[in-house]
Amino acid sequence: MPSASANYRTLLRTSGAVAFFLPTVVGRLGIAMTGIGIVWLVHARTGSYAAAGLVTGAFAVAGAVAGAQIGRFVDRFGQARVLPCALGAHAGAVALLLAGTVADLVAGVLVGATMPQISALSAAGWSALLSGERAAALPTAFALEALANGVSYLAGPALVSVLGAAGRPGAGVLLAAALVVGGGLALAAQRRTMPPLTGRTERRHAGRALLRFPFLRQVALGLAVGVFFGAMQVSVAAYAVGRGTPDAAALLYFASNCTNLVGGWVYGAWRHGGSPRRHQAAAAACLTLASLPLTFLDAPIAVGATLTLTGLAVPVLLILTSVLTEASVPRAVLTQAFTWGNSASAAGSAGAAAVVGRVVDTGGAHGGFGVAAGAAVMVAVLALGGLRDSSSDVPGSSAPTETTAPNLPAAGRDPGR
Incomplete structure (x- = not known):
């Protein structure tokens, strides 16, 4: 682990890295808090979890649909011009939600x-920042991104839940908005x-690159990973409740999330040799093999151990999806491309959570785990199919458009480290 820490320190010592990365850490913590904050606020206002879930779902769907359009504007006009406008509108939408001057559903859509x-x-x-000969450090940078997201979604919901349980659900939503706006404006200042x-x-x-198979494959893979996430969240809770030990769900989530962070940390610190597409296919195969036993295992220790194995594979898949997305589209549409991937993952997670709820009602937790395993199989099929793609989406080659994308030198030969 000392060498791992050194790799991340080397990355953050890149000129300008800390200045733009720290504001994004603050902003994404606020994003992680917003959804659960809406649940607490709407439930406190209506007394209905159904209403809270409907508003939160509308928030997530609106974010997934509009996010790519915001990304398109960023690619066209730049972060410095688009972010202040979007953040101002977001602050106004949150104010409407807190004030209750419009229907909660409408306000939730506007917030998302x-x-x-x-x-x-x-x-x-x-x-x-890592263009040219420093591009081999991109997997480490995307691993740092995955770590920041993982920590945000561990700490953010917990913080909002503390405020909600203390009878201050509005404070949780307000704090989340302050973090999003503050972090976003600080990022916009880093010209x-x-x-x-x-x-x-x-x-x-x-823009034609967004319609070609190398990129669409990564979007579909992100969608499948999102389905896996959504199915696992519902299935783990159903498994714990079905055994009469609902408190065990928190321990199972914690074990999986911890190994998720460890998997992302270790992969990001490793000096990556070989093809990212092969790494992605190997991680997808591992996820599938780890998920299938959940369809029949019943002992808590066995289920917990299996969940930790899936937690090791998921962050590697997310990191490599970012790497291959970056390599498959020109820089002119890169923000939009990343946003489509995030939106696909969010849509898959939200849709799976709704569908798996019905599956669990009829087939129990193992039925829900079956949906997650099916999503893992789809991830593996997509990743293995990527091995047949042309060399245009691997490090060292240009994107398949008239516009040349940044070249990625072979991993493991990073002269900038």
Whole structure:
């Protein structure tokens, strides 16, 4: 682990890295708090979990649909111009939700539609900062992104839940909005490290890459991973409740999340040799093999151990999805590309949570685990199919458009480290 820490320190010592990365950490913590904050606020206001779930679902769907459009505007006009406008609108939407002057459902849609996907902006920032001969450090940078997201979704919901349980659900939503707006504005101020803008003609040609198989494969893979997440969340809770030990769900979630962080940390620190597509296929195969036993295992220790194995594979898949997305599209549409991937994952998770609830009602927790295993199989099929893609989406080759994407030198030969 000392060498791992050294690799991450080396990355953060890159000129300008800390200045733009720290604001994104603050902003994504607020994003992680917003959804559960809406649940607490609407439930306190209506006394109905059904109403709270409906508003939160509308918030998530609106964010997934509008996020890619915000990303498109960022690619066209730049983060410095788009972020303040989006954040101002987001602050206004949160104010409407807190004041209750419009229907909660409408306010939830507005809050989601105006929230910029800060993790996508951060990923695009790393791509611009680590261009040229430093590009081999991108897997480590995307691993740092995965770690920041993982920590945010561990700490954020817990903090909001403490405020909600103390009878201050509005304070949780307000704090989340303050973190999103504050982190976003601080990011918008970092003009030196922002991705450079491109011309209209270049953007038009570059947009064709968003319709080609190398990129669409990564979006589909993100969707499948999202389905896996959503199915596992419901299934783990159903398993614990079904055994009469509902408190065990927290321990199972904790074990899986901890190994998730460890898996992302270790992969990011490793000097990656070989093809990222092969790494992705290997991680997908491991996820599938680890998920299948959950369809029949019943002993808590066995289930817990299996969940920790899935937690090791998931962050590697997410890191490599970012790496291959960055390599498959030109820089002119990179923010939009990252946002589509995030939106696909969020949509898959939300949709799976709704569907698996019905599956669990009829088939029990093992039925829900079966849906998760099916999603893992789909991840493996997509990743293995990527091995047949042309060399245009691997390090060292240009994106398959008229516009040349940044080259990624072979991993493991990083002269910038």
